Amino acid sequence: MSDYDPAENARKSYDVAIDALREKLASFRCERVGDATLFLGDCREILPLLPKVDAVVTDPPYGLGDWNERGSNKGRPFSDVSNETQEWDQPLTADDVAALRKAGKHQILWGANYYLDSLPRTKMLMIWNKGIRRMHFNDAEVAWTSGFREAVRVFDLSPSGLEKEHPTQKPLALMRWCLSYLPKAETILDPFMGSGTTGVAAVQMGKRFVGIERDRKYFEIACRRIEQATREPRLDLEPPAKPKQEGLL
Numbered sequence: 001m002s003d004y005d006p007a008e009n010a011r012k013s014y015d016v017a018i019d020a021l022r023e024k025l026a027s028f029r030c031e032r033v034g035d036a037t038l039f040l041g042d043c044r045e046i047l048p049l050l051p052k053v054d055a056v057v058t059d060p061p062y063g064l065g066d067w068n069e070r071g072s073n074k075g076r077p078f079s080d081v082s083n084e085t086q087e088w089d090q091p092l093t094a095d096d097v098a099a100l101r102k103a104g105k106h107q108i109l110w111g112a113n114y115y116l117d118s119l120p121r122t123k124m125l126m127i128w129n130k131g132i133r134r135m136h137f138n139d140a141e142v143a144w145t146s147g148f149r150e151a152v153r154v155f156d157l158s159p160s161g162l163e164k165e166h167p168t169q170k171p172l173a174l175m176r177w178c179l180s181y182l183p184k185a186e187t188i189l190d191p192f193m194g195s196g197t198t199g200v201a202a203v204q205m206g207k208r209f210v211g212i213e214r215d216r217k218y219f220e221i222a223c224r225r226i227e228q229a230t231r232e233p234r235l236d237l238e239p240p241a242k243p244k245q246e247g248l249l
């Protein structure tokens with residue numbers, strides 16, 4: 001019987017590609033943690049040096065402070081983030097969005113309502129329904145996707161009680177839900193990794209992960225969380241249930 005394992009082969013190919021680019025990437029701090037490769041640096045500089053991945057799953061900065069200034073929320077808190085646009089919260093440009101789309105075969109891009117003008121139409125949006133209905137907070141968050149044949153999907157989860165090490169940290173269960181739609185994806189890339197939630201979900205689900213974060217403090221947090229996840233038992237999720245047609249009343 002052949003020992004050939006396509007998943008293992010894909011992992012090795014990615015390692016070989018990264019090794020070939022090692023010289024160009026050498027100016028960035030890079031940590032290898034199990035099946036995860038984590039870069040400290042600006043993804044605008046690092047992304048063009050990386051091989052294409054199976055899926056980009058990310059939660060980019062939205063420029064929330066900027067929206068507060070310009071939007072109807074002026075002068076009022078829009079989220080947990082303060083009114084000032086933070087250094088780490090500079091909004092995406094159309095070129096950034098194009099680079100994200102080029103970096104992977106599939107994409108799940110959170111906060112899409114903030115940069116819809118840079119995205120084509122899609123069939124499948126992913127919605128995180130927070131179950132809160134308040135004036136100054138988002139009732140839900142929206143991810144734009146590409147490469148899926150699904151309809152719009154909703155994940156219900158209250159953010160209350162979530163322990164956070166990053167001001168806009170996503171719940172781990174939400175990121176695992178995202179990855180459950182990518183059963184065949186071997187390598188997941190998050191170029192705006194923050195505290196590393198996508199990486200923890202990827203490692204827990206046995207996927208290779210590549211993360212980029214330019215803020216040293218959040219990079220260290222991501223390294224620690226992902227390292228810890230590699231020491232815990234792997235968590236295989238069932239793929240999302242197949243939809244079934246309900247009878248109309």
Ligand SMILES: C[S@@+](CC[C@H](N)C(=O)[O-])C[C@H]1O[C@@H](n2cnc3c(N)ncnc32)[C@H](O)[C@@H]1O
Pocket residue numbers: 041042043044059060061062088089090166168169170171191192193194195196197198212213214215218
């Ligand atoms: C919305 S947060 C991501 C939070 C993450 N989903 C989590 O659960 O912790 C976006 C992150 O992108 C980082 N960032 C912003 N611009 C960047 C860039 N050009 N390259 C790399 N990281 C960047 C910020 O420092 C911030 O931590």
